[in-house]
Amino acid sequence: MEQHGTGASDVRTSTGRWAELLTPRYLATTTMLCVGVALYAFNGFLVSTVLPTAVREIGGAALLPWSLTLYLIASIVAGASAALLKQRYGARKVLFAAAVVFLAGTLTAAVASDMETVLVGRVFQGIGEGIIAAICYALIPEMFPPALVPKVFGAEATVWAVAAFGGPVLAGSLTETFSWRVAFLVNAPIICLFLLLAAVMVPGGRRTTGGMTLSFPTQRLALLSAGLLVMLVAGLAPSAPVAATAVATSLLLIFAAVRLDHRANQSILPKGAFSLGSTLGLGLWVVLLMPLSQATSGVYLVYSLQNLFGYGPTHAGALGALMAISWSLTAIGVANLRHEGARRATIWVGPLLLVCGFTALVAAIAAGSTGLLVAAQITIGAAFGLSWGYLSQMLMETTPERERDKTSALLPTLQSAGYALGAAMAGLWANGAGLASADTPEAMRTILTLTFGLALVWAVPALLAARRAVRLAGAALLTS
Template structure:
């Protein structure tokens, strides 16, 4: 195990105020982690904005969906292996390598002359971003005292909110004023800043003793990759029977990867992951299920606003961004909670708000109410802002010290997996219900209403798992 940073132990003077997060002792570390998040957040909005323009120049429109599919698979699989890489080579070396891989993918995509090269670049971007996000999460409990951890999550939520508004605007402006290639290259200076901060702030040294002798989990990662890939392309199957078979095969492959991992001497997942009898296992289910539910909005909300409510891209995008803004403001607002009982309560109140938000969102679409839709988006964002930071902190703290890297690194990976699987499941339902061939607004409204209502299938068990996880965690301890 790497030697901890001096900020890992809670000094008596640390009280958890925002000013302490921005003090010289932690400012550079906070900036580094936020830049790592910015690399992930801004790139997603940049790519989704510029690729439609890119295919008009270089062709390959039929391959456009693969730019997201391959990126997601690469990101999730790379994130799953991040903890083992950190233990073997040390955080600094792995972050440097991941940032350079991401840079290589960015340059490949920006300088490409065909869509196939863009896809190669997206795979490299996914590998780099998956590892960076996972290790940045793993560094939070190492480099900050517990009292400041909620503030770190609040700061990262702010970065996401800025990216939600600023990313599409920046990418669109650069594409229109210069070229889509210039928009891709915006990532380059962000990578440079991240490398500089990582060189100064991330602990060096070698990985954990004995880690270099561990075999790399190629079979488990291959099964996970295959399962995710089959799930994400199931919607392209030519018939409902083939789609059903693909979904079943996907779940079997992912389940096989998890089962093999549980039997391995050196696992990817922490012990007890996804168990229904432990705080850690139940909490990880919440981390997976909440994004799985929210992915429905990510896929169909802007589409719904344009085709059912008649908004243009700008206004639809602004309404869609309400969720990210609400997430950020809520995370900042509750980061000062002192009482441990109140912190524990936010962990299950968040999923409760998620249930209420999606019920309201489905109702708003059925009724054609913009006001209710905006309120639902704010509620869904508040659900994540309320629970995400304290849930993540609880999972890190309930994990044994020797396994903490695995849990911390798994959180963003699991979040990405939830979004990916949720988007695939929402697409399967909507396409199977005939959304693409709906001939009237009424038919389209009915299909989209049911699509958003089905998000409750994932939100309700997230609530139940969160309640049980908090109960199993035991009585609240005194405030930090």
């Protein structure tokens, strides 16, 4: 049987205080999980900052968008397989292998002499980070008591905020002072620290499988990869009909992968995933739809600040990072909630704030109001900070223990998929509306206002799904 961390045995003795994360019992574990998040967070900001400089030296500017596309596909597909890999080989071995793959990708990209080699490195980084993020999520309910789980999510949100501000500054400074290759290598000591902590803290056992041999879901992952690839490159289609055909094909491939998984004896997804009649299924829709909505800002907010509001890169980046800061501060603020009703309320109030935030953002873009835009960014960040930790905890606890690894590992994977699909959808809409050829600020403002309005298309059903999920969870609690 797989060993479990300290979480299961310390449920009754945990005080649920922030200071408990800093005690000898949990400090190394908390640090390890935060370092795993830091790998993903800092790497994203580092790469987006240094690659424009890299292509000026080694060429391949036309391949620049593929650095993110291939990374996302590799990360999502690897994350989807993480629970089965953990079950078969044990968390420690899988994390070690994933970290080594991530390190290999980092070194490959850092020494690359052409953009094609950088892309190979990005694929390796995606595979490694997808598995690391998924396994780290799966370890949270194993290694921490329930009272500390919201604090762990708050600590991870703080890492994101630090990366949002510090990542671009660090990468820019290293690139200007030394070279873009040195900036890439910042990941190396973080990976080494993660390997050391994983060796000490992560249980090395694996679960028994009842005599069954675990097979790798090659066909399902291939369909998922193909669907994501078609979706992410649909924005390059030469015409709207071709783009629409690509989107339809992508959705069919992803749907086929999910259907095959439902019928498989060894599924990737937990039983009831995406069902509209269960807390788990509805909650997973929220996990997908909220990032799907927020991805519009990730693609076009800084662009809008520079082209419509006249801000330079530094000020635009700082305003763009307000969302991450608000997320972190809110997550820390609500992590001490003890009443179960209040915790459940945050799960649906968060998506409600998301709807309000994007409504304000649409109005800010249309009116050119910086003050309203700042308020919108803070509200959107608060939406995630308020609901994300308790939503994740509810889904972990709702899942039967035998499938908890699948749900926990699916959460960061689904979040990445939401961002990837949302970015693709926003790009399709904006490009189809003629953003690239807009020749006046008024035309650009109209297109961007409508593009940000697309975020509401995903935020509203996220609110409805969260509200129903909380009701079902409350009803189940009363009958138990």
